[in-house]
Amino acid sequence: xxxxxxxxxxxxxxxxxxxxxxxxxxxxxxxxxxxxxxxxxxxxxxxxxxxxxxxxxxxxxxxxxxxxxxxxxxxxxxxxxxxxxxxxxxxxxxxxxxxxxxxxxxxxxxxxxxxxxxxxxxxxxxxxxxxxxxxxxxxxxxxxxxxxxxxxxxxxxxxxxxxxxxxxxxxxxxxxxxxxxxxxxxxxxxxxxxxxxxxxxxxxxxxxxxxxxxxxxxxxxxxxxxxxxxxxxxxxxxxxxxxxxxxxxxxxxxxxxxxxxxxxxxxxxxxxxxxxxxxxxxxxxxxxxxxxxxxxxxxxxxxxxxxxx
Amino acid sequence: xxxxxxxxxxxxxxxxxxxxxxxxxxxxxxxxxxxxxxxxxxxxxxxxxxxxxxxxxxxxxxxxxxxxxxxxxxxxxxxxxxxxxxxxxxxxxxxxxxxxxxxxxxxxxxxxxxxxxxxxxxxxxxxxxxxxxxxxxxxxxxxxxxxxxxxxxxxxxxxxxxxxxxxxxxxxxxxxxxxxxxxxxxxxxxxxxxxxxxxxxxxxxxxxxxxxxxxxxxxxxxxxxxxxxxxxxxxxxxxxxxxxxxxxxxxxxxxxxxxxxxxxxxxxxxxx
Numbered sequence: 001x002x003x004x005x006x007x008x009x010x011x012x013x014x015x016x017x018x019x020x021x022x023x024x025x026x027x028x029x030x031x032x033x034x035x036x037x038x039x040x041x042x043x044x045x046x047x048x049x050x051x052x053x054x055x056x057x058x059x060x061x062x063x064x065x066x067x068x069x070x071x072x073x074x075x076x077x078x079x080x081x082x083x084x085x086x087x088x089x090x091x092x093x094x095x096x097x098x099x100x101x102x103x104x105x106x107x108x109x110x111x112x113x114x115x116x117x118x119x120x121x122x123x124x125x126x127x128x129x130x131x132x133x134x135x136x137x138x139x140x141x142x143x144x145x146x147x148x149x150x151x152x153x154x155x156x157x158x159x160x161x162x163x164x165x166x167x168x169x170x171x172x173x174x175x176x177x178x179x180x181x182x183x184x185x186x187x188x189x190x191x192x193x194x195x196x197x198x199x200x201x202x203x204x205x206x207x208x209x210x211x212x213x214x215x216x217x218x219x220x221x222x223x224x225x226x227x228x229x230x231x232x233x234x235x236x237x238x239x240x241x242x243x244x245x246x247x248x249x250x251x252x253x254x255x256x257x258x259x260x261x262x263x264x265x266x267x268x269x270x271x272x273x274x275x276x277x278x279x280x281x282x283x284x285x286x287x288x289x290x291x292x293x294x295x296x297x298x299x300x301x302x303x304x305x306x307x308x309x
Numbered sequence: 310x311x312x313x314x315x316x317x318x319x320x321x322x323x324x325x326x327x328x329x330x331x332x333x334x335x336x337x338x339x340x341x342x343x344x345x346x347x348x349x350x351x352x353x354x355x356x357x358x359x360x361x362x363x364x365x366x367x368x369x370x371x372x373x374x375x376x377x378x379x380x381x382x383x384x385x386x387x388x389x390x391x392x393x394x395x396x397x398x399x400x401x402x403x404x405x406x407x408x409x410x411x412x413x414x415x416x417x418x419x420x421x422x423x424x425x426x427x428x429x430x431x432x433x434x435x436x437x438x439x440x441x442x443x444x445x446x447x448x449x450x451x452x453x454x455x456x457x458x459x460x461x462x463x464x465x466x467x468x469x470x471x472x473x474x475x476x477x478x479x480x481x482x483x484x485x486x487x488x489x490x491x492x493x494x495x496x497x498x499x500x501x502x503x504x505x506x507x508x509x510x511x512x513x514x515x516x517x518x519x520x521x522x523x524x525x526x527x528x529x530x531x532x533x534x535x536x537x538x539x540x541x542x543x544x545x546x547x548x549x550x551x552x553x554x555x556x557x558x559x560x561x562x563x564x565x566x567x568x569x570x571x572x573x574x575x576x577x578x579x580x581x
Contacts, residue, residue: 027545027568030319031411043546052563058541058549060369065541069548072563215369267370267542268359270411271321 002284003291004277006038006258008236009159009184011093011121013038013259016292017249017277020240020263021097021123021163022069026086031270035091036277038259042079042087044099044125047109049075054207059196064215064242065264066194068208071099071128076109080116093120095161100148101131107151114156122158124149124183127165127190139165139190142177153182161238163187164229171225172232179233187238187261189225192218215264218242223255230256230297244272246279253292254299319414319544320346326406327384333464335391336434337400340378341408343385350379352441353417353535353572356387357543359409360395367398371411373540373567374399375438375512377469379413380445388437388469414543415571418442418533424451424507428500429476430493430521432458435513436470438535438571442510443474454506456481456496458488458517490520497521501528508532515580522575532575538566553579 004015018039019028025043028034052072059066073079079096087094096119100106106124113119126138126148138144139162149162162178164171166189175186191212196205204210222241230237239257243249244265252260265272284292328340341347346356355375361367372395378386391400402408420427427446431439436457443453453476459465461484471478479496481488497520500506505528511521512535525532541547545568554564555577564570 023542023546025544025546030544031317031321043548052548052551055551056539056549057551058370058539058547063369065370067541067547067549072548072551267547269321269409270319270542270544 002281002289003293004281006293008161008238008259011159013093015277016253016259017273017280018092018095018259018261019266019273020261021125023263023266026090028266028270029090032274036274037092039093039095039120040087040090041095041123041261042083042097043073044071044097044128045076045079045109046071046073046099047076047105049073056205056207059205059211061196061213061215061217063217064213065267066196066206066211066213067191068206068211070208076112080112084116084118088118094118095121095123097123097125097163099125099128101129103132103147103151106148107155110152110158110160111155114158119158121161121184122152122156123161123163123187124152125163125190127163127167137165137167139163139174140168142170142173145174146177146181149178149181149183159184161185161187163190164225165190166192166221166225172228175229175233179235183235185236185238186229186233187240188229188257189222189241192221214241216242216244219248223251226252226257227255227300230300243276244268246276246283249276249280250283250295253295254297256297256300258293258296318349319412321409321411322346323407323409324385326402326404326408328404329400329402329406331400332388332469333466335464336466337389337391337396338469339387339389339399339402339408341385341410343410344382346410346413347379347383347385348381350376350385350413351417352376352379352445353438354413354415355571356410356412357414357540358387358395358399360398361409362398362401363403363406368394370541371543372396373414373543375535375571376413377437377440379441388434388440388466390434411543415567416569418445418510418535418572420446420449420451421508421531426452426454426506427508427510428506429453429455430458430497430509430511430517431455431470432514432517435511435535436466438512439510440470440472443470443476444472447474447476453477454500455479456493458482458493458514460484490516493517494520494524497524501530505530509575510534511575518578519580522578525575533572534575534578535571536566536573536578537571540567543567552581555579
């Protein structure tokens with residue numbers, strides 16, 4: 001019997017497998033029991049109603065997907081009053097992904113979520129454009145990332161997970177900055193900016209032009225980012241990017257992650273998350289690990305490898 | 310057994326291909342051994358298919374495919390227009406190969422209580438989407454009239470549409486002018502004036518949709534349309550497949566074709 005529980009700051013999750021924001025919703029309960037997951041992570045909620053981006057919003061590549069959905073949503077009022085009622089029927093901790101376009105808006109929305117029963121933690125989607133810095137993402141620079149997290153920290157007592165972006169020169173510096181600003185965990189990483197062009201129309205394939213790239217082809221990059229962040233901070237790292245099966249998840253844990261998020265893989269196989277969970281447990285049993293948390297950081301430099309083959 | 314644990318209405322399963330054969334010049338028929346999924350499916354719903362040929366090659370994402378044949382005791386069938394990588398991979402499947410499918414998904418067609426007669430206007434592969442409705446209607450004693458539109462007689466697939474439902478078919482073609490909008494309008498007006506149907510249904514053509522929407526509003530006949538859209542997850546999570554739909558209060562909103570559709574009220578849908 002493997003102990004699958006993991007600690008993420010002040011929270012204990014029943015297991016380390018959860019969805020990645022934006023690729024998940026209560027609709028998946030039509031396919032499997034969502035109460036099996038370690039946590040639930042909502043699509044990003046924004047303070048106000050958002051229409052979303054022009055179509056096409058998704059374009060596939062050989063082993064991944066470019067998306068520019070544009071965070072369509074009905075806003076925070078609707079989320080707290082209506083959507084939360086739907087989420088409260090599930091038992092895992094609910095992590096609400098929050099996106100905003102200014103430091104003040106992040107803080108105000110965080111306070112609002114803290115006052116909403118059933119919200120266990122906030123995942124700060126600081127990869128969204130910062131209107132106060134010419135639309136550059138908060139997570140591009142340590143200063144702007146820290147400012148958003150510090151304001152949220154001051155505004156609420158909920159655990160805050162900072163979702164970092166690969167679209168930055170020095171992710172370890174950003175991770176250190178948000179840790180100092182009070183983040184309880186870092187989620188590494190969001191999609192990486194990419195582009196695809198329709199050569200017949202001579203225009204970008206996505207309606208919005210550029211998009212965020214995710215899926216199996218992104219995995220080596222995300223894994224490297226996790227490895228860098230795990231060596232830079234003491235708070236837990238939650239790994240995300242191209243995880244499609246249990247072996248992928250094991251790699252992320254060994255690179256320093258304490259938990260993993262599964263995103264694009266759920267589009268191809270909606271049962272990917274329960275499959276990752278079962279596979280992780282089987283791996284630990286086969287290799288004699290009593291706790292899944294024992295896998296965290298095993299492949300980091302200077303750490304001992306597992307005892308016996 | 311192809312159904313998952315009880316209580317989960319949408320199933321991700323592998324099914325064996327029973328039959329895979331071309332139909333006409335550009336269509337293909339796939340028949341799957343999936344009795345429980347077939348029994349659980351309703352006309353107008355769809356499956357999200359992992360389009361990998363026998364060697365495992367195909368595009369990364371699934372492709373939505375409307376149900377062509379379904380029902381208790383029937384094999385599950387799809388009739389597809391082979392036009393891209395996904396459908397080419399599906400057409401390369403052979404009997405005995407396995408195919409991963411997710412479904413049944415989406416909101417299907419609805420027949421009103423007490424309806425006696427419906428009229429269907431379909432074009433191209435849209436007739437595959439409407440074909441199971443003819444059989445469901447026939448099983449409920451609802452008579453079906455259909456106007457099928459195609460480029461030319463060899464593209465019609467009347468047999469694929471009607472099966473043994475007894476639907477009364479009028480075929481119109483681009484090749485002889487009978488499929489032009491004014492000609493189809495005259496045809497529909499004659500039907501609606503003499504003995505109007507209780508409901509109208511359409512799929513597959515923007516111009517025929519606009520014509521039917523206009524005439525159905527004029528004659529006060531309720532209608533439904535099955536819409537197509539590129540999809541990501543097929544379940545309603547990714548919001549990539551939205552289309553503009555008019556709400557009862559007149560405002561226009563983006564609704565997900567996979568979750569709120571693919572069948573929408575005829576008057577609520579906007580042209581594409």
